[in-house]
Amino acid sequence: MVVDFLWSLANVIAFGFMGVAFQSFSDMDINIVPYQFFLINTLVWTVFSNPFIDGAYSVTDEASWGTIGFMIANKIKFEDIALGRYFATGVRFFIIFFALTPLVYVTGAIHTTTTIFLESLLVITILFFFLGGIVLILTALTIMYKRLGEFPRITLTIIRILSTYFTPLATFGRIHPSLPNILYQFPMTSGIVELRKMLILGDNSAFYTVLRISILGTLVVYTMGLSLIYIATMESKRRGTIEKY
Amino acid sequence: MKGIEAIELRKSFIDGGERVEVLSGVTFSIPKGSNLAVIGPNGSGKTTLLKILSTILSPDSGRAYIRGFDIMEEADNVRKIITYINPEFRLHERLTVKRTLKFFAIIQDVDWQSSIPLLELFGIKHMLDSPVAALSTGQKAALKFIIGMMKNPEVLFMDEVFSGLDISRVEKLLMIVDTLLQEKSVDLVIVDHNPDVLDRLCDKVIVMERGKPVTRVYSTKELLRKFDYKWDIIVTWMREIDQNTLEDLKRSYDCNCIIIGPDRARIFVKDDNIVKEITDYLVKNSRNVIEINTSPVTLKDLFLEVIMKQTKFMIDESQ
Numbered sequence: 001m002v003v004d005f006l007w008s009l010a011n012v013i014a015f016g017f018m019g020v021a022f023q024s025f026s027d028m029d030i031n032i033v034p035y036q037f038f039l040i041n042t043l044v045w046t047v048f049s050n051p052f053i054d055g056a057y058s059v060t061d062e063a064s065w066g067t068i069g070f071m072i073a074n075k076i077k078f079e080d081i082a083l084g085r086y087f088a089t090g091v092r093f094f095i096i097f098f099a100l101t102p103l104v105y106v107t108g109a110i111h112t113t114t115t116i117f118l119e120s121l122l123v124i125t126i127l128f129f130f131l132g133g134i135v136l137i138l139t140a141l142t143i144m145y146k147r148l149g150e151f152p153r154i155t156l157t158i159i160r161i162l163s164t165y166f167t168p169l170a171t172f173g174r175i176h177p178s179l180p181n182i183l184y185q186f187p188m189t190s191g192i193v194e195l196r197k198m199l200i201l202g203d204n205s206a207f208y209t210v211l212r213i214s215i216l217g218t219l220v221v222y223t224m225g226l227s228l229i230y231i232a233t234m235e236s237k238r239r240g241t242i243e244k245y
Numbered sequence: 246m247k248g249i250e251a252i253e254l255r256k257s258f259i260d261g262g263e264r265v266e267v268l269s270g271v272t273f274s275i276p277k278g279s280n281l282a283v284i285g286p287n288g289s290g291k292t293t294l295l296k297i298l299s300t301i302l303s304p305d306s307g308r309a310y311i312r313g314f315d316i317m318e319e320a321d322n323v324r325k326i327i328t329y330i331n332p333e334f335r336l337h338e339r340l341t342v343k344r345t346l347k348f349f350a351i352i353q354d355v356d357w358q359s360s361i362p363l364l365e366l367f368g369i370k371h372m373l374d375s376p377v378a379a380l381s382t383g384q385k386a387a388l389k390f391i392i393g394m395m396k397n398p399e400v401l402f403m404d405e406v407f408s409g410l411d412i413s414r415v416e417k418l419l420m421i422v423d424t425l426l427q428e429k430s431v432d433l434v435i436v437d438h439n440p441d442v443l444d445r446l447c448d449k450v451i452v453m454e455r456g457k458p459v460t461r462v463y464s465t466k467e468l469l470r471k472f473d474y475k476w477d478i479i480v481t482w483m484r485e486i487d488q489n490t491l492e493d494l495k496r497s498y499d500c501n502c503i504i505i506g507p508d509r510a511r512i513f514v515k516d517d518n519i520v521k522e523i524t525d526y527l528v529k530n531s532r533n534v535i536e537i538n539t540s541p542v543t544l545k546d547l548f549l550e551v552i553m554k555q556t557k558f559m560i561d562e563s564q
Contacts, residue, residue, distance in 0.1 A: 065334075065335050066335045067335075069296065069299075069301045070334055070352075072300065073301055073324055073327060073402075075325075234303070237302050237303040239258070239259070240256070240296075240302050242301060242302065243301065243333070
């Protein structure tokens with residue numbers, strides 16, 4: 001009940017924030033019209049959302065089948081379960097992404113060259129890997145604290161908001177002037193901002209900056225995720241709760 | 246060559262804010278080629294022991310070796326040669342038998358077709374393309390066993406795999422499992438509440454009780470010799486058990502009574518001479534007795550006595 005209330009409240013706040021942002025469209029730091037903004041965001045996030053949820057809940061789901069013990073006794077690690085599910089669902093949604101791209105192209109939202117389109121695919125792939133690292137961290141929390149409830153979905157929504165899915169980066173400057181610059185260092189934020197520029201405007205000037213930020217971020221979250229899973233697994237084996245979720 | 250060795254294994258859990266010691270120093274050693282039954286009342290740590298030996302849980306202290314591999318230091322080597330099947334293990338009902346086998350073959354890094362001879366043996370090869378939902382309970386239990394045997398383990402840990410099966414299915418599964426274990430030289434460590442299963446499959450036994458150390462392995466013959474009781478009297482009443490008669494018997498004779506159903510009880514007797522006295526007493530004093538069977542105790546009776554011990558069915562001195 002409380003979680004449902006918070007979820008509804010978050011939606012009201014998010015869409016209220018969006019309304020304010022788009023009332024003064026001058027906040028847009030680039031020349032992008034709203035329909036392009038939302039179409040590209042939706043297209044790119046097609047790849048991320050479902051694999052993230054599948055991966056984050058994979059251990060809980062596997063435990064409901066009673067196969068966790070069997071898997072551990074067969075050298076299958078929790079990161080294998082989570083990433084296996086994440087990448088398997090990811091392949092499905094990459095295929096859907098490729099099926100949707102021509103439709104979005106027809107609407108006129110995509111104005112780019114083949115080279116820049118391929119570069120944007122590389123950025124999407126690295127961001128996909130980055131979110132896999134976040135899934136690992138959530139998996140570690142699952143092993144440690146068992147049922148996370150709506151926490152993975154809330155995490156996904158927060159990442160969406162921070163990635164400028166709902167509003168342009170410049171609108172965050174209203175909260176604090178330095179916030180857009182800080183947020184830009186978050187791989188999902190800089191990635192989505194620059195993907196819009198690459199796909200809508202054909203502007204790849206920040207391509208290497210985005211690569212650097214996203215690869216570094218990916219290394220950090222994987223290191224954190226794998227370390228936390230190791231610690232959580234050892235602790236859970238010690239407590240005797242490794243199969244209980 | 247040592248098959249499985251445990252040295253002073255200890256494990257405790259936090260339960261309701263209190264630390265409860267489940268394993269209080271388990272020490273045993275069995276040679277390769279043994280089939281071990283782990284018996285004891287509920288909550289005595291049988292499943293915990295199996296999970297520690299199969300590297301799923303870690304002990305608080307102590308060491309254990311499977312075929313010479315340390316379960317903590319060389320867990321990956323242990324995992325190569327063992328399979329663990331537990332009662333919570335469920336199969337996806339909508340997957341076909343073949344896809345289920347392929348899935349578990351990938352997990353175990355083996356070819357799924359290695360299971361075909363076993364499918365033939367269990368008579369379910371023709372159901373390869375059927376969904377798991379179409380299998381009977383016995384066939385599902387067989388499928389779980391086949392999954393467990395896919396990678397040709399050297400040691401098989403089975404935790405109540407036979408639970409929930411009726412007598413005929415248990416019998417059919419037992420016949421095949423017994424033959425297979427001998428043919429493939431797989432060592433078995435099993436927890437099961439069905440004395441028939443343990444009696445048929447195992448030649449070694451460890452007896453567990455919560456809070457007490459385990460210090461030795463018994464051969465089943467040795468355990469039978471140690472068993473105090475020589476005779477087993479099964480009494481059936483017309484409707485329900487006559488508790489008063491049982492308590493009178495307990496007071497008057499050197500025997501142990503275990504209730505095994507709403508209308509049936511087992512009476513274990515030490516002395517040959519008392520058997521006749523007890524049957525006479527039952528005939529004379531308990532009106533609703535409809536059947537009395539006497540027989541020498543078997544290993545099955547022993548398992549039953551140990552398993553039922555400390556449960557509500559036990560009529561002990563304090564009652």
